[in-house]
Amino acid sequence: MKSKDLGNSHLGLMNNLLKKSLSFLLLIFCLNFYSCSNSNSKEKDQLILENIPVLELTAKTIEFPKTYVCEIQAVQFVEIRAKVEGYVDRIYVDEGQFVKKGQTLLQLSSLEFNEMVNSANAKLAQAQAEAQAASVEMQRLQILVEKDIISPSELELAKSKKSVAESGIVEAESMLKNAQTNLSYTTIKAPYDGIVDRFPKKTGALVTPGDLLTNITDVNEVFAYFKVTENEYLRYMRAKLEGESLTSNQDVTLILSDGEVYEYTGKLETMEADFERGTGSIAFRVRFPNPDQLIKHGASGKIQLSNQMENIFLIPQKSTFEIQDYSYVYILDKDNQVKVRSFKPLQRYGVYYIAEGFEEGDRIIYEGIQQVKDGIFVNPAMVSDKEAYDTLSSFL
Incomplete structure (x- = not known):
């Protein structure tokens, strides 16, 4: 009987210990859950960045100056050779x-050539004298033939001698002219x-x-030759055929080797007939006035042409970052969450990149890209177009 009571008492003690253990474990679980929930809430609060400058993109049309390396030549350039x-x-x-x-x-x-001229003059005089003598002889024989004193054959022989003497004059005159020409050289x-x-x-x-003696250059005007690709040539010709505003009607700007813009503008005149096989390019020619003769034959520079681009987006360079050969921006979705977006710049435009592929209303992180990363939330501080593109006018 006592053994049975002892077993029941032991069993009750075990049940009490089990209940207390379960209660303790439940308490620990609740504490951990509260701690994790509180930690996640704090972490979420930390990922929301306040007052981050954000720019809303709008499509633009710009006149983009494009440059080409050019070779400058005088309108007239002659090598003087002996x-x-x-x-x-x-x-x-x-x-x-x-x-x-x-x-x-x-x-x-010129002493030697003077002697040649004198010799040629002497030979000409001799030939003229012989021709005169042949002419007199022919006239004398003509009278004798008319009087039947000599046969006509002798007169014919005299006429032949006169013709030979006259051809001698022509030869002597040619030699004289040649000698005089050499003397003039x-x-x-x-x-x-x-x-x-x-x-x-x-x-x-x-x-x-x-042998080269010297060169003579006339640089009152100069030609600037620059090469364009086949695609650029085709755009130019299509615009010309469609009667659009052509580069040939525009003033062309020349940038000298020191980076200064030449004060006179030029006109596009013509192009080469064929494409260059090695590069697939073709050269255009622009004429520039050079009244001050600042530019010399053989100088170098850059041709700057105005190129209109429509429906493009200007991405501030400070809003971008690069990884290897790719450019990236941080873009905001409708919930103001940051997403990484890659893009390929068409070309650079001052402190901006010209890009396509964006849409009107896309929002990008304008400044402070070092503070953000993919996936976080921000409270944007919108930047106006005027503020974002205040330096744009200096590149027009």
């Missing part, structure tokens, strides 16, 4: 000097108004036919 052999006797002008058409630049030794004159380049052959130097 046509005869001789020594440089005298140089009459200085390098870099402006000369007029027909002005003497330098003189080659010893005096080098300017073919047109222009600026003299360097003289590689100095006084006393021997020159042979084909």
Whole structure:
């Protein structure tokens, strides 16, 4: 009997311990649940960033200046080369000097060519004398034939001799002209108004036919040649065929090698006939006035053309970040949650990127992209168009 009571007492004690253990575990679970809920609530509160500058995108139409590397050449550029052999006797002008058409630049030794002219004159005089003698002889024989003193065959022979003498005159005149021409080549004159380049052959130097003596450049106007791609050429030609506003009717801007804009504008005149095989490009030519002769032949620069782009979006550079070769912005959804968005800039426009693929009303993080990350929530502080694009006018 006592053993039975002892068992019941032990069983009751075990039940009490089990109830207390379950109550303790339930209390721990509730405390953990409350702690986790409180932690999640705090974490959610921490992910909401206040007053983050946000820009609402609007489509724009801009006149975008596009530049092309160009090669500049004088409208007239001529290499002056020797046509005869001789020594440089005298140089009459200085390098870099402006000369007029027909002005003497330098003189080659001419003694030998003077002698050739004298010899040709002598031969011409001899040929003329022989022709005169043949003419007198023919007239004398003509009288004798008429009087039947000699046969007509002798008169025919005299006429042949006269013809040979007259052809001798023609040959002698040709030799004289050739000698005079060679003599004239010893005096080098300017073919047109222009600026003299360097003289590689100095006084006393021997020159042979084909040697470069100097260059003459007329830089009152200059040509600027620049190359465009086949796609750009096709757009230009389609616009021309459709009668739209053409680049050829616009003023073309030249940017010099020091970055300064040339004060005179140019006009697009013509293009090459064929595409360059290696690059697939074709060259256009622009004429620029150069009254101050600031630009020299062989100079370099950039052609700037106005290119209108419609329905594009200007993304401020400070609103973007790059990872490898891709550009990204943070965009807000309707719940103001941040999402990462990649885009491909068409080209750069000052401190902005020109992009497509966005929609009117898209909102991007304007500033403070270092504070945000994908998935967090923000309370946006909207930035006006005027504030976002206040520097845009400096790039127009």
